[in-house]
Amino acid sequence: MDTSPYEAFAExxxxxxxxxxxxxxxxxxxxxVTTPETSVTAPVSAPRGGLAPVEEYITDWFFxxxxxxxxxxxxxFLRWLESAEERSVPDRYEALGDGHxxxxxxxxxxxxxxxxxxxxxxxxxEADAGTPAAELTGHDDPREMRDIVEADERGRYRPLKTAPTxxxxxxxxxxxxxxxxxxxxxxxxxxxxxxxxEREGELxxxxxxxxxxxxxxxxxxxxxxxxxxxxxHVEWVAEACCxxxxxxxxxxxxxxxxxxxxxxxxxxAFPCREPCSVVVSAARQWTKLEGxxxxxxxxxxxxxxxxxxxxLVDAVADGRAAEIRxxxxxxxxxxxxxxxxxxxxxDDEGNLCGVPTSPEE
Numbered sequence: 001m002d003t004s005p006y007e008a009f010a011e012x013x014x015x016x017x018x019x020x021x022x023x024x025x026x027x028x029x030x031x032x033v034t035t036p037e038t039s040v041t042a043p044v045s046a047p048r049g050g051l052a053p054v055e056e057y058i059t060d061w062f063f064x065x066x067x068x069x070x071x072x073x074x075x076x077f078l079r080w081l082e083s084a085e086e087r088s089v090p091d092r093y094e095a096l097g098d099g100h101x102x103x104x105x106x107x108x109x110x111x112x113x114x115x116x117x118x119x120x121x122x123x124x125x126e127a128d129a130g131t132p133a134a135e136l137t138g139h140d141d142p143r144e145m146r147d148i149v150e151a152d153e154r155g156r157y158r159p160l161k162t163a164p165t166x167x168x169x170x171x172x173x174x175x176x177x178x179x180x181x182x183x184x185x186x187x188x189x190x191x192x193x194x195x196x197x198e199r200e201g202e203l204x205x206x207x208x209x210x211x212x213x214x215x216x217x218x219x220x221x222x223x224x225x226x227x228x229x230x231x232x233h234v235e236w237v238a239e240a241c242c243x244x245x246x247x248x249x250x251x252x253x254x255x256x257x258x259x260x261x262x263x264x265x266x267x268x269a270f271p272c273r274e275p276c277s278v279v280v281s282a283a284r285q286w287t288k289l290e291g292x293x294x295x296x297x298x299x300x301x302x303x304x305x306x307x308x309x310x311x312l313v314d315a316v317a318d319g320r321a322a323e324i325r326x327x328x329x330x331x332x333x334x335x336x337x338x339x340x341x342x343x344x345x346x347d348d349e350g351n352l353c354g355v356p357t358s359p360e361e
Contacts, residue, residue, distance in 0.1 A: 059117025
């Protein structure tokens with residue numbers, strides 16, 4: 001395959017070209033090119049000199065048809081990264097000269113121009129957007145992303161790859177399109193493909209009911225949670241697991257095809273097409289817990305103690321407990337205030353206000 005943008009373009013123009021504002025045809029041994037700014041002609045046998053005034057358009061066409069991955073979803077994603085559908089070629093090239101950055105979950109992807117219009121990419125955590133690449137740990141093998149996404153900043157395993165707990169401090173600098181796409185796939189599996197399917201109106205959504213009906217074995221118990229017409233429990237699951245603070249996907253699945261959930265689905269760039277394995281595992285445990293019979297317990301609390309218990313639940317649920325300073329004694333979830341509450345209200349067996357969980361105890 002001829003690697004010259006001009007000669008490859010002149011050869012393809014025989015079948016007609018219409019791309020990114022450019023149109024081209026050949027006639028009597030001449031290639032005729034029209035752009036929004038100008039029209040030029042050049043000999044098919046030696047096109048470089050005559051096509052030089054529209055070089056940006058030629059190299060743009062050459063990259064997208066000779067170098068960019070041709071899979072439809074990947075091709076569309078790469079064009080989205082540089083806002084190809086919103087900007088003309090000259091405007092895009094000016095922006096790419098300085099680097100054009102877009103976010104994908106917690107990733108920052110910067111596109112720049114390489115030699116002959118080839119695109120080069122920089123992939124890093126969005127928290128490192130302003131950090132020189134030399135100050136970050138460099139990678140060039142996309143398979144190394146598997147190790148990066150394995151654990152959070154405290155070294156704990158990340159069961160959900162789209163949780164907003166991606167560690168920072170790394171970079172894939174000056175990589176090509178294929179390497180970029182493979183690294184993103186390791187970080188956020190199937191997000192590019194599902195993003196594209198949604199844009200094309202082809203996203204296949206599996207709602208809660210149909211997903212749960214497929215569960216077997218130890219997970220089959222979840223099916224028993226659907227009692228009557230109510231689905232409050234599914235709202236609770238979605239509120240607990242599918243918020244932006246817990247997952248970067250935007251939930252598109254509902255209770256079923258006719259019944260939407262009132263819980264907000266989030267604002268993520270890429271869609272969630274079905275309850276994930278983390279949601280299914282959590283739902284199984286909650287199904288068992290919700291099967292317990294309610295009991296009435298009586299506790300005596302001051303108004304401040306009640307509010308403190310509420311603050312503790314909120315802090316743990318929102319992942320803020322570790323952020324509360326030891327000196328901030330005004331926060332109900334402060335560690336010292338919590339230890340004081342435990343010393344005052346819990347007996348030696350850990351029962352709140354000395355009240356056992358089971359009356360027979």
